[in-house]
């Protein structure tokens with residue numbers, strides 16, 4: 001069983017509709033969102049997300065800014081294309097961000 005198979009454009013469109021505020025990168029290979037919150041709360045949210053990612057064994061790239069936390073997701077084992085694992089993790093990240101009152 002491969003780690004995860006790339007999704008079709010239609011599947012991506014359908015899954016993206018379930019994630020308000022998230023967007024695709026230029027080539028449709030990354031799922032992205034930037035959260036806005038104060039610096040230390042953003043770092044704490046990053047720590048929470050890191051725990052979720054180890055639990056799921058699927059990891060995003062997180063960029064901590066002055067008052068932002070940017071999230072970028074792709075599945076490396078699928079040739080850096082989007083798979084269901086990306087959307088599953090994004091949904092968990094979105095729930096964590098809401099709990100941290102990130103916008």
Ligand SMILES: C[C@H](O)[C@H](O)[C@H]1CNC2=NC(N)=NC(=O)C2=N1
Pocket residue numbers: 003057058059060073074075076077078
């Ligand atoms: C061995 C382990 O299952 C793999 O390295 C996992 C870890 N986390 C991962 N995260 C992401 N985004 N893509 C992967 O292909 C991936 N592979």
